[in-house]
Amino acid sequence: MLQLQVIREEKAKVIDALKKRNIDAESMLNGVLLLDEKRRAVQTRLDNVLAESNKLSKEIGMLYKSGKAQEANALKEKTATLKDESKQLGDDLTNTAEELQSLLYQIPNIPNNLVPAGSSEEDNEEVFKEGDIPELVENALPHWELAKKYDIIDFELGVKIAGAGFPVYKGKGARLQRALISYFLDKNTAAGYTEMQVPHLVNEASGFGTGQLPDKEGQMYHVTADDLYLIPTAEVPVTNILRDTILQESDFPVKYTGYTPCFRREAGSYGAHVRGLNRLHQFDKVEIVRVEHPSKSYEALDGMVEHVKNILRELELPYRILRLCGGDLGFTAALTYDFEVFSTAQDRWLEISSVSNFETYQANRLKLRYKDENGKSQLAHTLNGSSLALPRVLAGILENNQTNNGIKIPKVLIPYCGFDTID
RNA sequence: GGAGGAAUGGCAGAGUGGUCGAAUGCGGCAGUCUUGAAAACUGUUGAGGGUCACACCUCCGGGGGUUCGAAUCCCUCUUCCUCCGCCA
Numbered sequence: 001m002l003q004l005q006v007i008r009e010e011k012a013k014v015i016d017a018l019k020k021r022n023i024d025a026e027s028m029l030n031g032v033l034l035l036d037e038k039r040r041a042v043q044t045r046l047d048n049v050l051a052e053s054n055k056l057s058k059e060i061g062m063l064y065k066s067g068k069a070q071e072a073n074a075l076k077e078k079t080a081t082l083k084d085e086s087k088q089l090g091d092d093l094t095n096t097a098e099e100l101q102s103l104l105y106q107i108p109n110i111p112n113n114l115v116p117a118g119s120s121e122e123d124n125e126e127v128f129k130e131g132d133i134p135e136l137v138e139n140a141l142p143h144w145e146l147a148k149k150y151d152i153i154d155f156e157l158g159v160k161i162a163g164a165g166f167p168v169y170k171g172k173g174a175r176l177q178r179a180l181i182s183y184f185l186d187k188n189t190a191a192g193y194t195e196m197q198v199p200h201l202v203n204e205a206s207g208f209g210t211g212q213l214p215d216k217e218g219q220m221y222h223v224t225a226d227d228l229y230l231i232p233t234a235e236v237p238v239t240n241i242l243r244d245t246i247l248q249e250s251d252f253p254v255k256y257t258g259y260t261p262c263f264r265r266e267a268g269s270y271g272a273h274v275r276g277l278n279r280l281h282q283f284d285k286v287e288i289v290r291v292e293h294p295s296k297s298y299e300a301l302d303g304m305v306e307h308v309k310n311i312l313r314e315l316e317l318p319y320r321i322l323r324l325c326g327g328d329l330g331f332t333a334a335l336t337y338d339f340e341v342f343s344t345a346q347d348r349w350l351e352i353s354s355v356s357n358f359e360t361y362q363a364n365r366l367k368l369r370y371k372d373e374n375g376k377s378q379l380a381h382t383l384n385g386s387s388l389a390l391p392r393v394l395a396g397i398l399e400n401n402q403t404n405n406g407i408k409i410p411k412v413l414i415p416y417c418g419f420d421t422i423d
Numbered sequence: 424g425g426a427g428g429a430a431u432g433g434c435a436g437a438g439u440g441g442u443c444g445a446a447u448g449c450g451g452c453a454g455u456c457u458u459g460a461a462a463a464c465u466g467u468u469g470a471g472g473g474u475c476a477c478a479c480c481u482c483c484g485g486g487g488g489u490u491c492g493a494a495u496c497c498c499u500c501u502u503c504c505u506c507c508g509c510c511a
Contacts, residue, residue: 043472047480054480057492061441064491072491079491246433246470375452377470 001104001211001364003379007032017110020117020326028107035100042096046089053082105214109361111326112335118325124338125325130309131318133342134400142345143395144276146402147173150422155276165266165274165281172422176397176409177284179416180390181259184286187311188387193257193288198237200260201228206240209366211332211358221263230263234287235384239362242291246377247370253300254291257387259284277391278350284390290383291368294360297381298335301357304385305337308353311388314412317396318342320349334359341392345399350392355385398422 007014011029018025056079063072116125147153152173158166169177189195207213207229212220221230231237238258247254262285266274277283288307292300305321312319324336333356340349360379363369369377401408406423414420 040473043480047473050481051479053491057490058442060491065441076491083491375468 020111039096042093049086108331116325119327121328123325124322127323128321133318140345143398146398188257193255196256196258209240209243210236232264234258234260238289242368243366252293256289259286277395288387292381294381304355315410332361341396343399352392353386358382
């Protein structure tokens, strides 16, 4: 959520920046400012009424103590109107504040200067590319065929147990999954991230904190009986560790990593692009989360990008990095780099990581602050990234490493797997 | 799931209707002393709204109520503790 102060003081700049998202925010921001003004006016009136009635109450107390009951009773009558007034003003205040809040929830984050203009993923800017695209054997197979051929992933079995998009990993497939998780966590902890095991269901407040609610309510599985949500990403529980927290500057940088399954309803997705592991309702992901001093957050973002690069290099996967354009940028992000692995057998790029700086947008909702050198509370910056999402990494490994003698396991994973070939 | 108890500032812990945003201790910060540190002493130290700055207002787990007045009384929800039941 944007800070009111920023909208108040730099409205023109905000409108201009949001144009990159192809949004004309002018009327929305005017609405916010109007409500904000109203809120403060009502608050001031309410405060005055309360001050008056506080004063009277004290006088009444004194009068009773000194035995002047009659005078006290006379004063009591005066408080009746004040009470009515404060009740009305209080209701007005609540309504205005709620209206203001819900309007603020509808305004996305301000894109960073680096974000290119654009309306769709076509306009994303390729900023880096590395790794050789392998020459595959003739009649190379996409991963869903390989999965069947080597009996390592069973999609039909998942359908039977749960439904489409819930694969069952078997044998070496399951072991490879576990290997990837351990490998990713080891890389992240070696880079100074503290490993966290967090709940896979979260409450409403956590959903609001990181911005999944109210915006993407339909994308999460909702356990209505207990009003909990299955997490769509570890970002939600891990970042919410620090909700309602005031850090010291010396606490920076905060670096967490966690492995969790992720659950997404993916309502509205269909077609060839959701085949196999490309888009699932349940998948595994290892996430990195950072909380930073505002002056350091972009340095941190670059560091996270380097970190993910390193991992992909070790996995020997060809990949590229995109800077997302305004039209493709997530609602809460200020700047996002997407990592994509090239799947040779599918002849397309697969998104495997998304690394973002949210600046103060999440922190404002989370009330995640720090004390600056003057002892004043300031909003921190939050960042997160996948390091990494498993299914498409797995797809990339299976497809790019297929040979006539089976699928070669990348060297770094062999110690984790205990085998070097799937055949 | 059943019965009982509890929830107060970073932590511990007083406060059972008025002058309580809240004693006291610990911790934190600043200072005195010291070559330096420790100890001791002195001061300071919750969050938010509001204001140029003050004033002022709100917050004692959340919500609602009683009252002129609520941390304190009532209702409700949540969480924690103890006991019982069930159980990976």
